Structure formats: structure tokens, C-alpha cells
Amino acid sequence: MAISSCGLLPVIVLMSWAAAAAAVDVLPVPFDVAYSSLFGGDNLVRSSDGRTVQLKLDRYTGSGFVSKSAYHHGFFSASIKLPDDYTAGVVVAFYLSNGDVFPAKHDELDIELLGNRRGHGWRVQTNMYGNGSTSRGREERYLLPFDPTAAPHSYAIAWTPAAVIFYIDDVPIREVVRCAAMRGDFPAKPMSVYATIWDGSAWATDGGRYKVDYAYAPFTAELSSLVVTGCAADRPSLECAAAAVDLMTSEVAVMTPAMRDAMQRFRSRYMTYSACYDRVRYNCTDTGGGLMFPECGDSDRESFHVWGESKRTSYNYAAADGGVRID
Numbered sequence: 001m002a003i004s005s006c007g008l009l010p011v012i013v014l015m016s017w018a019a020a021a022a023a024v025d026v027l028p029v030p031f032d033v034a035y036s037s038l039f040g041g042d043n044l045v046r047s048s049d050g051r052t053v054q055l056k057l058d059r060y061t062g063s064g065f066v067s068k069s070a071y072h073h074g075f076f077s078a079s080i081k082l083p084d085d086y087t088a089g090v091v092v093a094f095y096l097s098n099g100d101v102f103p104a105k106h107d108e109l110d111i112e113l114l115g116n117r118r119g120h121g122w123r124v125q126t127n128m129y130g131n132g133s134t135s136r137g138r139e140e141r142y143l144l145p146f147d148p149t150a151a152p153h154s155y156a157i158a159w160t161p162a163a164v165i166f167y168i169d170d171v172p173i174r175e176v177v178r179c180a181a182m183r184g185d186f187p188a189k190p191m192s193v194y195a196t197i198w199d200g201s202a203w204a205t206d207g208g209r210y211k212v213d214y215a216y217a218p219f220t221a222e223l224s225s226l227v228v229t230g231c232a233a234d235r236p237s238l239e240c241a242a243a244a245v246d247l248m249t250s251e252v253a254v255m256t257p258a259m260r261d262a263m264q265r266f267r268s269r270y271m272t273y274s275a276c277y278d279r280v281r282y283n284c285t286d287t288g289g290g291l292m293f294p295e296c297g298d299s300d301r302e303s304f305h306v307w308g309e310s311k312r313t314s315y316n317y318a319a320a321d322g323g324v325r326i327d
Contacts, residue, residue, distance in 0.1 A: 024250040026075060026227050031065070034228040038064040038194065043218070052224040055197040057090060059214040064196030067228060070098065072240040074230020075252045076193050077156030077167070080113065082122055083219040084149035087115030089212035091200035092221045094155050095127075096191040105132040107187035109164060111155045113148070114141075114204045115219075122148050123272070124155075126166045126174050131184035137275035137282045138185075140174060143313065145270060152224055158252045159187065161244055165253065172263040173270075175255060181294035190233035197221050271310055277301055278308030 030050040037044050040063025043056040055063045078094050092113040099106040110127035121144060128138040146153065156167040164187070166174040178186045197219065201211035212219075229247075231240035247253055255263075275282055276296035303311050 024075060024247055024252060025229055026077070026252065028225040028227055031226060034069075034226065035065045035067055035193075038066040038196070040064060051226075052222060053195075053226075055092070055195065055221045055223065056218040057197045057199065057212075057220075058218040062196060062198035064194060064198075067193040069232040069234070070101075070190040070192045071096075071228075071230030072190050072233055072235075073159050073161060073244050073247060075156065075158045075227065075247065075250075076230070077154055077225070077227040078195060078223045079152035079154045079225040080148070081150075081152040081222040081224075082113060082148040083115070083221060086118045086213055086216045087122070087219060088117045088205040088210035089199060089201035090115035090219050091196075091198050091204050093194070093196045093198070094157075094223075095194050096157060096159065096187070097194060098189050098191045100192075102132075102189060107131065107189050107191055108134075109157050109159060109166075109187060109191070111157065111166060113155075113221075114200070116205055117210050124168070128164060128176055128187065129185075130182070130187045133185040136185065137278065138176075139273065139275045140271060141273040142173060142266070143270040143272060144168075145266075152222065154225065156227070156252075158247075159191075160248045160253050161188075162248055163253070163255075165255065167252075168266075171266055172255065172259050173266050175263065176295045179294055193228060195223055268312075270313060272313050273308050273310065274304060275308060277304035278306075280307040 028051070031046055031053050032050055035053075040055070040061050043058065043061055043063035044065060045054040045056070047053070053065065055065075057063070076094075076096065080092065080094065082092060083090065092115075093110060095108060095110040095112070097106060097108045099108065106129070108127065108129040110125070112125040112127070114123045114125060116122060123141055124144055125139055125141045154167070154169050158165040158167070161178070163175060163177045165172050176186075199212045202208045205211075231243040274296070277300070305311060
């Protein structure tokens with residue numbers, strides 16, 4: 001997918017700053033240092049050393065946790081091992097949101113891991129909403145090139161005033177660069193960090209065709225290596241402004257040529273859906289010479305169906321090593 005012209009200037013500016021790259025602390029922290037339980041009672045289980053948390057879903061409840069602070073931008077990650085066997089309808093989410101503070105005008109950045117029926121792999125969906133822009137859609141979905149149930153894999157979000165980058169195992173899979181045409185659709189208000197497991201039977205697997213089967217419960221996701229790097233919303237504004245500059249010039253936020261190549265390879269091989277090209281749910285037509293979604297390029301439009309699904313990437317079956325095979 002091509003980069004829209006509105007994103008070129010910020011990227012060039014960040015690249016020019018990268019020569020003096022700032023050091024950003026990305027060391028994991030114990031659960032109780034940064035997080036607290038959100039819901040689920042006994043379905044949230046901490047390890048004895050406080051470094052690992054299990055989130056469980058059964059027929060009575062899911063579970064989740066939330067950061068103790070909201071943040072003005074930052075880098076946030078977790079290593080997640082997903083439940084195996086039949087997991088259709090199960091959703092494991094790692095995300096940022098301020099919906100509790102701004103219910104009608106909330107910002108949100110999502111990594112949603114979507115379960116599947118036996119013999120079909122988990123998928124991952126990223127979302128970006130700003131100022132309550134959910135009706136305009138910012139979803140993308142991808143296959144996972146590994147078995148996420150066999151071992152933990154890292155999922156991360158780098159959020160700066162200039163761009164958002166989503167990562168899987170240190171590989172950037174999506175970049176959304178802020179530009180004027182997006183107006184309030186770019187997340188700009190402080191957000192908290194969440195992790196949850198819940199029943200998404202209504203939509204998560206083939207549009208809701210396959211539901212959660214609680215005969216396979218409890219479904220357990222294990223999260224570890226929790227990284228929370230950001231300026232807490234209650235810190236002085238000048239301190240957070242300086243922290244934002246450090247973040248924007250750090251390795252996690254500057255898209256080098258090698259990182260961009262890796263991102264394009266991932267997207268060309270594993271992307272299965274993009275709201276950029278969904279002309280059924282969203283009005284993705286050209287208006288005034290540009291797409292409704294300015295972070296979208298137009299060069300790949302012919303590679304997608306009118307409902308946003310990729311013509312070149314489709315899931316066929318699980319490979320012998322537990323990953324996916326693309327034919």
C-alpha cells in the first residue's frame with residue numbers, strides 16, 4: 001500500500017531528527033507498577049513474580065486490566081500467548097482508549113487478536129479512531145505468519161504527535177502519519193492502556209458466522225513483558241512536550257528505510273482487509289482529488305474487492321509448523 005502524500009513531510013522531519021536519537025526506556029515493568037484489574041475477578045490471574053498475567057474467558061465473564069495512568073503519547077507493548085484449539089468468536093485486545101472520559105468524542109488505538117475455528121489461524125486487526133470517528137472506519141486485518149498459541153509474541157503501539165506505528169515482534173505492520181486533512185480523526189487526547197479478553201461472537205469470526213463455544217472454555221491468554229513508556233497525563237505540560245520529542249526521535253518511532261521495507265513486505269503478504277478500499281461500508285470515493293482516508297494510498301485499489309478484502313491474500317489452511325500458508 002502506498003504512502004499518501006500528506007505523510008511525507010512529517011516522516012522527512014523525523015528522519016532528520018533521528019541522527020540524535022533519544023534513548024527511550026522500553027524495559028518491562030511488573031504488572032502492579034503500571035496496571036490494575038479492570039474486570040473479571042478470579043479470571044485475572046497474576047504470576048507469583050508479578051511479571052505475567054493470565055486473562056480468562058468463561059461462560060460467565062471475560063477479564064481485563066487497565067493502566068493506572070493515562071498518557072500523553074508513548075510506546076506500549078505486551079508479549080501475548082493466545083489460547084489454542086477452537087477459539088472462534090474470542091477476542092484478545094491490547095489497546096489505548098479514553099472512552100471512559102470522552103464517551104462521545106473518544107480516541108482509540110487497537111490491536112485486536114481474533115480467534116478462529118479449529119484448523120484456521122488467529123488473525124490480527126488494527127484500528128485507529130480519533131475524536132469519535134468510528135463511523136468512518138480505520139480497520140485493517142492481517143494473517144499471522146506464526147502460531148500465536150505456541151509461544152508469546154510481542155504486539156506494540158508507538159503513538160506520537162506525528163504518527164502511530166503498530167508492531168508485531170519488532171516489525172512495523174502499519175504506520176498512520178498525521179496530516180491536516182485528517183482533522184480531529186488523529187488521536188490527540190490522553191489515553192489509558194487496556195488488555196482484555198471477551199466474547200466477540202457477533203462479529204469476530206467470519207462476520208459472526210462462528211460463535212464462541214464454551215465447551216472449550218476457559219480460554220486463556222497469557223501476557224508478559226509489559227512495557228509502558230509515556231508521559232502520564234498528570235505530569236506538567238512542558239515535561240510531556242519534552243518527552244514527546246524524545247519519543248519521536250527514538251528507534252520505536254522513526255521509520256528507517258529498512259523498517260519501511262519490512263512493513264511493506266508484511267502488508268503485501270499478510271493483509272486481508274483494509275477500510276481504505278471498503279466501498280460498501282464506507283464512502284471511500286475520491287473527493288476533491290484525494291481519498292476520504294488521507295493516510296491511504298490509491299495505487300493498490302485494484303488489489304482489493306469493493307468490500308475491502310484483498311484479492312491477493314487469503315487464508316487457506318494451517319501450515320505444518322502452525323503458521324499460515326499463502327497460495
